Amino acid sequence: MSEKKAGFSTKIGFVLAAAGSAVGLGNIWRFPYLAAKYGGGIFLLVYLILTVTFGFALMITEISIGRKTGKSVIGAYADINSKFKPLGWIASAVPMIIFPYYCVIGGWVLKYLMVYITGQGPAAADDGTFFNTFIGNAGQPTLFLAIYMGLTAVVVMLGVEKGIEKVSKFLMPVLVLISIFIAVYGLTIDGAMEGFIYYIKPDFANFSLKTVVAAMGQLFYSMSLAMGIMITYGSYMRKEDNLETSVRQIEIFDTGIAFLAGMMIIPAVFAFSGGDKSALNAGPSLMFITLPNVFESMAGGRAIGTVFFVLVALAALTSSISLMETIVSIIMEKFKLKRIPACLVVIAFSIVIAMLSVLGYSVWSEVKLFGMQFLDFFDFLSNNIIMPIVALLTCILIGYVAKTTYIEEEVELNAPFKSKGLFRVMIKYVAPVFMVVIFLSSIFGYV
Numbered sequence: 001m002s003e004k005k006a007g008f009s010t011k012i013g014f015v016l017a018a019a020g021s022a023v024g025l026g027n028i029w030r031f032p033y034l035a036a037k038y039g040g041g042i043f044l045l046v047y048l049i050l051t052v053t054f055g056f057a058l059m060i061t062e063i064s065i066g067r068k069t070g071k072s073v074i075g076a077y078a079d080i081n082s083k084f085k086p087l088g089w090i091a092s093a094v095p096m097i098i099f100p101y102y103c104v105i106g107g108w109v110l111k112y113l114m115v116y117i118t119g120q121g122p123a124a125a126d127d128g129t130f131f132n133t134f135i136g137n138a139g140q141p142t143l144f145l146a147i148y149m150g151l152t153a154v155v156v157m158l159g160v161e162k163g164i165e166k167v168s169k170f171l172m173p174v175l176v177l178i179s180i181f182i183a184v185y186g187l188t189i190d191g192a193m194e195g196f197i198y199y200i201k202p203d204f205a206n207f208s209l210k211t212v213v214a215a216m217g218q219l220f221y222s223m224s225l226a227m228g229i230m231i232t233y234g235s236y237m238r239k240e241d242n243l244e245t246s247v248r249q250i251e252i253f254d255t256g257i258a259f260l261a262g263m264m265i266i267p268a269v270f271a272f273s274g275g276d277k278s279a280l281n282a283g284p285s286l287m288f289i290t291l292p293n294v295f296e297s298m299a300g301g302r303a304i305g306t307v308f309f310v311l312v313a314l315a316a317l318t319s320s321i322s323l324m325e326t327i328v329s330i331i332m333e334k335f336k337l338k339r340i341p342a343c344l345v346v347i348a349f350s351i352v353i354a355m356l357s358v359l360g361y362s363v364w365s366e367v368k369l370f371g372m373q374f375l376d377f378f379d380f381l382s383n384n385i386i387m388p389i390v391a392l393l394t395c396i397l398i399g400y401v402a403k404t405t406y407i408e409e410e411v412e413l414n415a416p417f418k419s420k421g422l423f424r425v426m427i428k429y430v431a432p433v434f435m436v437v438i439f440l441s442s443i444f445g446y447v
């Protein structure tokens with residue numbers, strides 16, 4: 001029995017709620033480590049170009065589909081063309097894969113929040129021993145995973161529409177301010193300037209296909225694309241609001257926070273590693289090792305560390321709530337379940353999958369799937385395999401089956417579509433080619 005869902009009450013409410021889903025661990029935890037690893041400035045440049053072209057086209061497509069059909073992902077694709085019904089199912093597999101491991105990282109964030117609240121920050125500021133010991137023993141990560149997933153579940157069980165809008169309106173601006181503060185402080189640390197230059201100055205010597213593949217995967221993840229979320233959000237959007245400017249605003253928020261997170265972390269990595277570039281390859285652990293060192297070197301580091309991890313936790317929560325809400329609404333619709341039983345089913349399933357990621361860092365650290373740990377494998381499977389497939393089929397559906405006018409009409413309901421030319425070229429020609437390249441290079445040797 002699907003519940004009647006309320007719409008957003010203001011345009012800014014919609015933008016901030018969509019931004020609340022988009023801005024999360026992807027921006028603060030994932031973006032900086034990818035940028036560090038895949039070339040610094042050149043990664044940033046490629047990412048920015050992709051955001052304003054490809055990301056824009058795909059996001060406006062998804063939100064328009066949602067608003068026009070008024071349906072969530074499963075119904076929406078079938079509505080446009082019944083042959084594309086399976087696409088809704090494939091897209092909805094993505095949140096199911098991401099949600100469990102997202103909660104594992106969310107649990108790490110809660111652990112670090114506790115570390116700062118209880119004044120153990122100095123112990124965490126080391127070369128990574130503290131962090132590796134933490135994730136290397138399954139007990140604590142499991143406990144924090146359970147707390148994090150429990151918090152998410154409580155909100156989703158209560159019903160989130162109003163809550164999301166209210167929380168996001170307050171949270172997003174605070175997150176921006178605190179990020180600017182930490183980023184600017186980070187730049188003043190000795191040796192940080194070199195890292196700042198690595199981060200913002202594109203060096204074409206660092207360019208490779210991997211840069212593009214990684215940036216593209218990150219774009220999907222960060223903007224919550226190719227998984228049905230933006231379709232669902234679009235279905236709540238008011239007809240009188242301007243779609244194009246809303247999409248541009250969401251992009252600015254999302255990319256702005258990612259940029260600031262990189263600025264908080266990458267220069268600091270340089271400063272604390274004494275310019276040793278191998279520190280840039282630390283991957284998923286970067287935020288948990290580098291930032292404690294930054295906080296340790298700041299006056300008032302304990303308070304700032306606490307505020308920072310509170311904000312990361314809240315940003316992560318708004319995202320995982322939207323992930324879980326999407327899965328729950330699919331289960332409710334498909335199996336005709338009420339909200340609470342549907343939530344319980346989702347939690348039971350997700351906790352099992354999440355435990356694979358937890359154990360993959362501890363007792364099963366020797367077990368590898370295609371050469372990856374479980375968490376990395378789930379990340380790779382969703383971002384580099386399924387999302388490009390969903391995006392490619394969406395482009396074919398809109399570019400060639402329903403035709404781009406399907407989207408253009410919706411955008412033009414209340415204002416001229418300024419980037420119509422760009423949108424058409426992206427959806428019909430550029431994006432499909434990209435998707436095939438990403439998909440093939442993911443399969444043949446990207447990792």
Ligand code: PFF
Pocket residue numbers: 021022023024025026027095098221222223224225227229319320322323326
């Ligand atoms: N975009 C979120 C982030 O960058 O953290 C992650 C995410 C949230 C992905 C919600 C998918 C989603 F449905």
